[in-house]
Amino acid sequence: MPSFDLARARRDTPACEQVIHFNNAGAALMPDPVVDAVIGHLQLEAAIGGYEAAERHAAASERMYGATAALIGATAPEIAFLESATRAWDQAFYAIPFRAGDRILTSVAEYASNYIAFLQLVKRTGVGITVIPDDAQGQIDLAALSAAIDSRTRLISLTHMPSTSGLINPAAAVGRIARAAGVLYLLDACQTVGQMDIDVQAIGCDFLSATGRKYLRGPRGTGFLYVRAGIMDQLEPPVLDMHAATWVSRDAYVMRDDARRFETWECSIAGKIGLAVALDYAHAWGMPAIGARVQALAATLRQGLRPLPGVTVLDRGEHLGGIVTLTVDGHDPVDLRRRLHAHGINVSVAKQQATRLDLESRGIESLLRASVHYYNTEGEIERFCAGLAAVIKA
Numbered sequence: 001m002p003s004f005d006l007a008r009a010r011r012d013t014p015a016c017e018q019v020i021h022f023n024n025a026g027a028a029l030m031p032d033p034v035v036d037a038v039i040g041h042l043q044l045e046a047a048i049g050g051y052e053a054a055e056r057h058a059a060a061s062e063r064m065y066g067a068t069a070a071l072i073g074a075t076a077p078e079i080a081f082l083e084s085a086t087r088a089w090d091q092a093f094y095a096i097p098f099r100a101g102d103r104i105l106t107s108v109a110e111y112a113s114n115y116i117a118f119l120q121l122v123k124r125t126g127v128g129i130t131v132i133p134d135d136a137q138g139q140i141d142l143a144a145l146s147a148a149i150d151s152r153t154r155l156i157s158l159t160h161m162p163s164t165s166g167l168i169n170p171a172a173a174v175g176r177i178a179r180a181a182g183v184l185y186l187l188d189a190c191q192t193v194g195q196m197d198i199d200v201q202a203i204g205c206d207f208l209s210a211t212g213r214k215y216l217r218g219p220r221g222t223g224f225l226y227v228r229a230g231i232m233d234q235l236e237p238p239v240l241d242m243h244a245a246t247w248v249s250r251d252a253y254v255m256r257d258d259a260r261r262f263e264t265w266e267c268s269i270a271g272k273i274g275l276a277v278a279l280d281y282a283h284a285w286g287m288p289a290i291g292a293r294v295q296a297l298a299a300t301l302r303q304g305l306r307p308l309p310g311v312t313v314l315d316r317g318e319h320l321g322g323i324v325t326l327t328v329d330g331h332d333p334v335d336l337r338r339r340l341h342a343h344g345i346n347v348s349v350a351k352q353q354a355t356r357l358d359l360e361s362r363g364i365e366s367l368l369r370a371s372v373h374y375y376n377t378e379g380e381i382e383r384f385c386a387g388l389a390a391v392i393k394a
Helices: 006-011 032-048 050-056 058-072 085-093 112-125 142-148 171-181 229-234 269-285 287-305 333-342 356-361 378-393
Strands: 079-082 103-107 128-132 153-159 184-188 207-211 223-227 245-249 252-255 311-313 323-328 348-351 366-371
Touching: 032 050, 032 269, 050 058, 050 269, 058 079, 058 223, 058 269, 079 085, 085 112, 085 184, 085 207, 085 223, 103 112, 112 128, 112 153, 112 356, 128 142, 142 171, 153 171, 171 184, 223 229, 269 287, 287 311, 287 323, 287 378, 323 333, 333 348, 333 366, 333 378
Parallel strands: 103 128, 103 153, 153 184, 184 207
Antiparallel strands: 079 223, 207 223, 245 252, 311 323, 323 366, 348 366
16 A cells, blocks of 8 residues: 555544544545534634624635636536535536436436435426446446437436445546537546545546535535536526525526536535635645545455355445445344444445445345545454454344
8 A cells, every 4th residue: 555644644633542533435534624614614603603604714615616627627617506416416417407308317326315306206297217337346337428418418427436336437438428529527426535536627527516514524514516617607506695695676687607506605615714714724635545445445455354144245336435335134223323333444335226226226125334534543453354354242
Protein backbone atom coordinates (compact mmCIF):
# COMPACT_ATOMS: atom_id res chain seq x y z
CA MET A 1 0.00 0.00 0.00
CA PRO A 2 1.40 3.47 -0.88
CA SER A 3 2.79 5.63 1.91
CA PHE A 4 0.03 7.49 3.73
CA ASP A 5 0.20 9.76 6.77
CA LEU A 6 -2.13 7.60 8.81
CA ALA A 7 -1.01 9.11 12.11
CA ARG A 8 -2.14 12.55 10.96
CA ALA A 9 -5.44 11.23 9.63
CA ARG A 10 -6.24 9.60 12.94
CA ARG A 11 -4.96 12.54 14.96
CA ASP A 12 -7.46 14.73 13.09
CA THR A 13 -10.18 12.17 13.90
CA PRO A 14 -10.15 11.62 17.68
CA ALA A 15 -13.17 9.27 17.52
CA CYS A 16 -10.86 6.65 15.97
CA GLU A 17 -9.62 5.96 19.48
CA GLN A 18 -13.11 5.07 20.72
CA VAL A 19 -14.67 3.11 17.87
CA ILE A 20 -13.89 1.04 14.80
CA HIS A 21 -15.94 2.97 12.29
CA PHE A 22 -16.78 0.80 9.28
CA ASN A 23 -19.92 2.79 8.40
CA ASN A 24 -18.34 5.40 6.15
CA ALA A 25 -20.82 4.69 3.35
CA GLY A 26 -23.49 5.82 5.82
CA ALA A 27 -21.75 8.77 7.40
CA ALA A 28 -18.00 9.06 7.87
CA LEU A 29 -16.35 10.50 10.96
CA MET A 30 -15.76 14.21 10.49
CA PRO A 31 -12.19 15.49 10.96
CA ASP A 32 -11.55 18.20 13.53
CA PRO A 33 -11.23 21.05 10.98
CA VAL A 34 -14.77 20.34 9.72
CA VAL A 35 -16.21 20.07 13.22
CA ASP A 36 -14.49 23.27 14.27
CA ALA A 37 -15.82 25.15 11.24
CA VAL A 38 -19.42 24.05 11.82
CA ILE A 39 -19.40 24.68 15.56
CA GLY A 40 -17.59 27.98 15.11
CA HIS A 41 -20.26 29.31 12.78
CA LEU A 42 -23.12 28.10 14.99
CA GLN A 43 -21.50 29.83 17.95
CA LEU A 44 -21.25 33.02 15.90
CA GLU A 45 -24.93 32.75 14.98
CA ALA A 46 -25.76 32.45 18.67
CA ALA A 47 -23.57 35.44 19.50
CA ILE A 48 -24.55 37.95 16.81
CA GLY A 49 -27.53 36.52 14.88
CA GLY A 50 -27.98 34.22 11.93
CA TYR A 51 -28.12 36.81 9.15
CA GLU A 52 -25.20 38.73 10.62
CA ALA A 53 -23.09 35.59 10.98
CA ALA A 54 -23.83 34.64 7.37
CA GLU A 55 -22.68 38.06 6.22
CA ARG A 56 -19.48 37.88 8.26
CA HIS A 57 -18.67 34.38 6.95
CA ALA A 58 -19.83 34.99 3.38
CA ALA A 59 -16.43 34.20 1.89
CA ALA A 60 -16.18 30.91 3.81
CA SER A 61 -19.65 29.94 2.61
CA GLU A 62 -18.95 30.95 -0.97
CA ARG A 63 -15.82 28.80 -0.89
CA MET A 64 -18.00 25.69 -1.25
CA TYR A 65 -18.57 26.30 -4.96
CA GLY A 66 -14.94 26.64 -5.94
CA ALA A 67 -13.86 23.75 -3.71
CA THR A 68 -16.47 21.45 -5.24
CA ALA A 69 -15.57 22.49 -8.76
CA ALA A 70 -11.86 21.88 -8.10
CA LEU A 71 -12.54 18.40 -6.73
CA ILE A 72 -14.65 17.15 -9.68
CA GLY A 73 -13.22 19.08 -12.64
CA ALA A 74 -16.11 21.51 -13.05
CA THR A 75 -16.50 25.29 -12.82
CA ALA A 76 -18.06 27.12 -9.88
CA PRO A 77 -21.15 28.30 -11.85
CA GLU A 78 -21.96 24.63 -12.54
CA ILE A 79 -22.32 23.81 -8.80
CA ALA A 80 -25.39 24.07 -6.56
CA PHE A 81 -25.52 23.49 -2.81
CA LEU A 82 -28.35 21.25 -1.61
CA GLU A 83 -29.23 19.61 1.68
CA SER A 84 -28.63 16.07 0.45
CA ALA A 85 -27.62 13.98 -2.53
CA THR A 86 -31.23 12.88 -2.94
CA ARG A 87 -32.48 16.46 -3.10
CA ALA A 88 -29.70 17.30 -5.57
CA TRP A 89 -30.63 14.32 -7.75
CA ASP A 90 -34.34 15.21 -7.55
CA GLN A 91 -33.73 18.80 -8.58
CA ALA A 92 -31.91 17.64 -11.68
CA PHE A 93 -34.30 14.83 -12.60
CA TYR A 94 -37.53 16.79 -12.20
CA ALA A 95 -36.08 19.71 -14.15
CA ILE A 96 -35.86 17.63 -17.33
CA PRO A 97 -38.86 18.35 -19.60
CA PHE A 98 -40.05 14.77 -20.08
CA ARG A 99 -42.94 14.00 -22.42
CA ALA A 100 -45.20 10.98 -22.79
CA GLY A 101 -43.35 8.23 -24.60
CA ASP A 102 -39.87 9.33 -23.48
CA ARG A 103 -37.68 6.51 -22.17
CA ILE A 104 -35.39 6.41 -19.16
CA LEU A 105 -32.55 3.87 -19.25
CA THR A 106 -31.15 2.76 -15.93
CA SER A 107 -29.21 -0.12 -14.36
CA VAL A 108 -30.04 -3.03 -12.08
CA ALA A 109 -28.11 -1.24 -9.32
CA GLU A 110 -30.32 1.89 -9.33
CA TYR A 111 -31.00 3.31 -5.88
CA ALA A 112 -34.52 3.16 -4.43
CA SER A 113 -35.12 6.91 -4.15
CA ASN A 114 -34.17 7.39 -7.80
CA TYR A 115 -36.34 4.52 -9.02
CA ILE A 116 -39.31 5.80 -7.02
CA ALA A 117 -38.93 9.10 -8.89
CA PHE A 118 -39.02 7.17 -12.18
CA LEU A 119 -42.22 5.44 -11.12
CA GLN A 120 -43.81 8.73 -10.12
CA LEU A 121 -43.02 10.16 -13.53
CA VAL A 122 -44.51 7.10 -15.21
CA LYS A 123 -47.80 7.95 -13.47
CA ARG A 124 -47.55 11.66 -14.18
CA THR A 125 -46.38 11.78 -17.78
CA GLY A 126 -46.33 8.28 -19.24
CA VAL A 127 -42.59 7.88 -19.63
CA GLY A 128 -41.13 4.39 -19.91
CA ILE A 129 -38.38 2.75 -17.84
CA THR A 130 -35.92 0.31 -19.36
CA VAL A 131 -33.57 -1.54 -17.01
CA ILE A 132 -30.30 -2.46 -18.70
CA PRO A 133 -29.09 -5.89 -17.53
CA ASP A 134 -25.80 -6.57 -15.81
CA ASP A 135 -22.90 -8.07 -17.69
CA ALA A 136 -21.10 -11.21 -16.55
CA GLN A 137 -19.09 -9.19 -13.99
CA GLY A 138 -22.15 -7.65 -12.38
CA GLN A 139 -21.91 -4.10 -13.76
CA ILE A 140 -24.09 -2.38 -16.35
CA ASP A 141 -23.85 -4.14 -19.73
CA LEU A 142 -22.44 -1.51 -22.07
CA ALA A 143 -23.37 -3.37 -25.26
CA ALA A 144 -26.95 -3.76 -24.05
CA LEU A 145 -27.05 -0.07 -23.15
CA SER A 146 -25.94 0.97 -26.62
CA ALA A 147 -28.46 -1.35 -28.24
CA ALA A 148 -31.32 -0.02 -26.09
CA ILE A 149 -30.94 3.63 -27.14
CA ASP A 150 -33.47 4.88 -29.67
CA SER A 151 -35.08 8.17 -30.68
CA ARG A 152 -37.33 8.13 -27.61
CA THR A 153 -34.47 7.79 -25.10
CA ARG A 154 -34.39 10.96 -23.02
CA LEU A 155 -32.16 10.05 -20.08
CA ILE A 156 -29.55 7.56 -18.93
CA SER A 157 -29.51 7.40 -15.13
CA LEU A 158 -26.69 5.52 -13.44
CA THR A 159 -25.78 4.87 -9.82
CA HIS A 160 -21.99 5.00 -9.86
CA MET A 161 -21.63 2.79 -6.79
CA PRO A 162 -24.69 1.16 -5.24
CA SER A 163 -25.22 1.37 -1.50
CA THR A 164 -25.43 -2.43 -1.29
CA SER A 165 -22.27 -3.47 -3.12
CA GLY A 166 -18.61 -2.68 -3.65
CA LEU A 167 -19.30 -2.41 -7.38
CA ILE A 168 -18.07 0.66 -9.24
CA ASN A 169 -20.03 1.02 -12.48
CA PRO A 170 -18.10 2.11 -15.62
CA ALA A 171 -19.32 5.70 -15.55
CA ALA A 172 -16.96 7.09 -18.19
CA ALA A 173 -17.84 4.34 -20.67
CA VAL A 174 -21.52 5.12 -20.13
CA GLY A 175 -20.71 8.80 -20.68
CA ARG A 176 -19.15 8.07 -24.06
CA ILE A 177 -22.27 6.18 -25.11
CA ALA A 178 -24.56 8.96 -23.90
CA ARG A 179 -22.60 11.71 -25.65
CA ALA A 180 -22.46 9.78 -28.94
CA ALA A 181 -26.24 9.34 -28.82
CA GLY A 182 -27.00 12.90 -27.65
CA VAL A 183 -28.81 11.59 -24.55
CA LEU A 184 -28.81 13.31 -21.16
CA TYR A 185 -26.79 11.49 -18.49
CA LEU A 186 -27.46 11.77 -14.76
CA LEU A 187 -24.86 10.19 -12.45
CA ASP A 188 -25.59 9.45 -8.81
CA ALA A 189 -22.11 9.66 -7.27
CA CYS A 190 -23.30 9.62 -3.67
CA GLN A 191 -20.91 6.83 -2.69
CA THR A 192 -17.94 7.66 -4.92
CA VAL A 193 -17.26 11.38 -4.45
CA GLY A 194 -14.66 11.52 -1.70
CA GLN A 195 -13.37 7.95 -2.05
CA MET A 196 -12.07 8.07 -5.62
CA ASP A 197 -10.94 10.59 -8.21
CA ILE A 198 -13.95 12.07 -10.03
CA ASP A 199 -13.65 14.18 -13.19
CA VAL A 200 -16.96 15.15 -14.77
CA GLN A 201 -15.20 16.05 -18.01
CA ALA A 202 -13.69 12.58 -18.32
CA ILE A 203 -16.94 10.93 -17.25
CA GLY A 204 -19.03 12.98 -19.66
CA CYS A 205 -22.09 13.30 -17.43
CA ASP A 206 -24.56 16.16 -17.70
CA PHE A 207 -25.48 15.99 -14.01
CA LEU A 208 -23.77 14.62 -10.93
CA SER A 209 -25.26 14.45 -7.45
CA ALA A 210 -23.34 13.80 -4.23
CA THR A 211 -23.55 14.11 -0.46
CA GLY A 212 -21.28 15.63 2.15
CA ARG A 213 -21.73 13.13 4.94
CA LYS A 214 -20.22 10.01 3.37
CA TYR A 215 -16.72 9.78 1.92
CA LEU A 216 -16.22 13.55 1.86
CA ARG A 217 -16.40 13.50 5.67
CA GLY A 218 -18.59 16.59 5.76
CA PRO A 219 -21.60 17.36 7.98
CA ARG A 220 -24.98 15.74 7.55
CA GLY A 221 -27.60 17.83 5.77
CA THR A 222 -25.22 18.81 2.97
CA GLY A 223 -24.87 17.83 -0.67
CA PHE A 224 -24.25 19.27 -4.09
CA LEU A 225 -25.34 19.08 -7.69
CA TYR A 226 -23.21 19.54 -10.80
CA VAL A 227 -25.03 20.67 -13.95
CA ARG A 228 -23.11 21.01 -17.20
CA ALA A 229 -23.22 24.63 -18.34
CA GLY A 230 -24.15 23.71 -21.89
CA ILE A 231 -27.55 22.31 -20.89
CA MET A 232 -28.51 24.85 -18.21
CA ASP A 233 -30.95 26.73 -20.44
CA GLN A 234 -32.92 23.52 -21.14
CA LEU A 235 -33.82 23.05 -17.48
CA GLU A 236 -36.35 24.58 -15.12
CA PRO A 237 -36.13 23.22 -11.57
CA PRO A 238 -39.35 21.99 -9.98
CA VAL A 239 -38.98 24.50 -7.14
CA LEU A 240 -38.05 28.14 -7.61
CA ASP A 241 -37.80 30.96 -5.09
CA MET A 242 -36.40 34.48 -5.02
CA HIS A 243 -32.86 33.09 -4.82
CA ALA A 244 -33.24 30.81 -7.85
CA ALA A 245 -35.12 33.40 -9.89
CA THR A 246 -35.86 37.12 -9.93
CA TRP A 247 -39.42 38.49 -9.98
CA VAL A 248 -38.90 41.02 -12.77
CA SER A 249 -42.50 42.19 -13.26
CA ARG A 250 -45.99 41.41 -11.98
CA ASP A 251 -46.37 38.43 -14.31
CA ALA A 252 -42.79 37.38 -15.02
CA TYR A 253 -39.65 35.94 -13.49
CA VAL A 254 -36.17 35.22 -14.80
CA MET A 255 -34.14 32.27 -13.55
CA ARG A 256 -30.49 32.54 -12.64
CA ASP A 257 -28.13 31.60 -15.43
CA ASP A 258 -26.00 29.28 -13.26
CA ALA A 259 -26.58 26.11 -11.25
CA ARG A 260 -27.80 28.08 -8.27
CA ARG A 261 -31.20 28.10 -9.97
CA PHE A 262 -31.45 24.63 -8.37
CA GLU A 263 -30.99 26.02 -4.85
CA THR A 264 -33.38 27.75 -2.48
CA TRP A 265 -32.46 30.76 -0.39
CA GLU A 266 -32.68 29.13 3.04
CA CYS A 267 -29.97 26.60 3.87
CA SER A 268 -27.59 25.65 6.64
CA ILE A 269 -24.75 28.16 6.41
CA ALA A 270 -22.82 26.21 9.04
CA GLY A 271 -23.26 23.06 6.97
CA LYS A 272 -22.21 24.82 3.80
CA ILE A 273 -19.05 26.14 5.45
CA GLY A 274 -18.35 22.71 6.92
CA LEU A 275 -18.74 21.10 3.50
CA ALA A 276 -16.31 23.61 2.00
CA VAL A 277 -13.74 22.71 4.64
CA ALA A 278 -14.33 18.98 4.04
CA LEU A 279 -13.82 19.47 0.30
CA ASP A 280 -10.58 21.35 0.84
CA TYR A 281 -9.48 18.72 3.36
CA ALA A 282 -10.07 15.90 0.86
CA HIS A 283 -8.35 17.84 -1.91
CA ALA A 284 -5.29 18.35 0.30
CA TRP A 285 -4.90 14.61 0.83
CA GLY A 286 -5.24 14.04 -2.90
CA MET A 287 -7.98 11.89 -4.35
CA PRO A 288 -5.63 9.38 -6.03
CA ALA A 289 -3.98 8.70 -2.64
CA ILE A 290 -7.34 8.43 -0.89
CA GLY A 291 -8.71 6.13 -3.57
CA ALA A 292 -5.69 3.83 -3.50
CA ARG A 293 -5.83 3.46 0.28
CA VAL A 294 -9.60 2.91 0.44
CA GLN A 295 -9.51 0.24 -2.27
CA ALA A 296 -6.52 -1.51 -0.67
CA LEU A 297 -8.17 -1.56 2.76
CA ALA A 298 -11.40 -2.91 1.30
CA ALA A 299 -9.51 -5.64 -0.56
CA THR A 300 -7.75 -6.59 2.70
CA LEU A 301 -11.11 -6.73 4.46
CA ARG A 302 -12.63 -9.00 1.81
CA GLN A 303 -9.60 -11.26 2.02
CA GLY A 304 -9.93 -11.46 5.80
CA LEU A 305 -13.65 -12.25 5.68
CA ARG A 306 -13.67 -15.04 3.12
CA PRO A 307 -12.15 -17.76 5.38
CA LEU A 308 -14.68 -17.14 8.18
CA PRO A 309 -17.23 -19.96 8.55
CA GLY A 310 -20.60 -19.21 6.99
CA VAL A 311 -19.53 -15.83 5.59
CA THR A 312 -20.29 -14.98 1.96
CA VAL A 313 -18.74 -11.83 0.52
CA LEU A 314 -21.26 -10.50 -2.01
CA ASP A 315 -19.32 -7.82 -3.89
CA ARG A 316 -18.91 -8.27 -7.64
CA GLY A 317 -17.68 -6.11 -10.50
CA GLU A 318 -14.52 -5.44 -12.45
CA HIS A 319 -13.65 -2.55 -10.13
CA LEU A 320 -14.50 -2.49 -6.42
CA GLY A 321 -14.51 0.36 -3.93
CA GLY A 322 -14.66 0.83 -0.18
CA ILE A 323 -18.01 -0.87 0.47
CA VAL A 324 -17.80 -4.51 1.54
CA THR A 325 -21.06 -6.49 1.74
CA LEU A 326 -21.63 -9.90 3.25
CA THR A 327 -24.09 -12.36 4.70
CA VAL A 328 -23.54 -14.96 7.42
CA ASP A 329 -25.40 -18.26 7.27
CA GLY A 330 -27.99 -18.53 10.01
CA HIS A 331 -27.51 -14.98 11.28
CA ASP A 332 -29.77 -11.94 10.87
CA PRO A 333 -27.73 -8.92 9.71
CA VAL A 334 -29.65 -6.64 12.09
CA ASP A 335 -28.67 -8.82 15.05
CA LEU A 336 -25.07 -8.99 13.84
CA ARG A 337 -24.92 -5.20 13.63
CA ARG A 338 -26.26 -4.86 17.17
CA ARG A 339 -23.78 -7.35 18.59
CA LEU A 340 -20.83 -5.83 16.74
CA HIS A 341 -21.83 -2.40 18.00
CA ALA A 342 -21.59 -3.76 21.55
CA HIS A 343 -17.94 -4.57 20.72
CA GLY A 344 -17.28 -0.96 19.59
CA ILE A 345 -17.60 -1.70 15.87
CA ASN A 346 -19.88 0.37 13.63
CA VAL A 347 -21.35 -1.29 10.55
CA SER A 348 -24.71 -0.96 8.82
CA VAL A 349 -27.45 -3.15 7.36
CA ALA A 350 -28.81 -2.75 3.84
CA LYS A 351 -32.22 -4.16 3.01
CA GLN A 352 -33.69 -5.27 -0.29
CA GLN A 353 -35.79 -2.13 -0.63
CA ALA A 354 -32.63 -0.01 -1.05
CA THR A 355 -31.64 -1.63 -4.36
CA ARG A 356 -34.60 -3.90 -5.02
CA LEU A 357 -33.79 -4.92 -8.59
CA ASP A 358 -30.28 -6.05 -7.67
CA LEU A 359 -30.89 -7.79 -4.36
CA GLU A 360 -34.18 -9.34 -5.45
CA SER A 361 -32.49 -10.89 -8.48
CA ARG A 362 -29.82 -12.38 -6.20
CA GLY A 363 -32.30 -13.63 -3.62
CA ILE A 364 -30.93 -11.42 -0.86
CA GLU A 365 -33.33 -9.94 1.71
CA SER A 366 -30.72 -8.01 3.69
CA LEU A 367 -26.97 -7.87 4.16
CA LEU A 368 -24.28 -6.55 6.44
CA ARG A 369 -22.29 -3.62 5.07
CA ALA A 370 -18.81 -2.67 6.26
CA SER A 371 -17.36 0.40 4.56
CA VAL A 372 -13.80 1.56 5.15
CA HIS A 373 -12.08 4.92 4.80
CA TYR A 374 -8.47 6.04 4.68
CA TYR A 375 -8.26 6.65 8.44
CA ASN A 376 -9.09 3.00 9.15
CA THR A 377 -6.22 0.58 9.78
CA GLU A 378 -5.20 -2.97 8.96
CA GLY A 379 -5.32 -3.63 12.71
CA GLU A 380 -8.96 -2.56 12.82
CA ILE A 381 -9.71 -4.97 9.98
CA GLU A 382 -8.12 -7.79 11.96
CA ARG A 383 -10.13 -6.83 15.05
CA PHE A 384 -13.33 -6.64 12.98
CA CYS A 385 -12.81 -10.09 11.49
CA ALA A 386 -12.00 -11.51 14.91
CA GLY A 387 -15.02 -9.79 16.42
CA LEU A 388 -17.32 -11.09 13.71
CA ALA A 389 -15.93 -14.61 14.15
CA ALA A 390 -16.58 -14.40 17.88
CA VAL A 391 -20.13 -13.15 17.34
CA ILE A 392 -20.82 -15.98 14.87
CA LYS A 393 -19.63 -18.60 17.35
CA ALA A 394 -21.46 -17.12 20.35
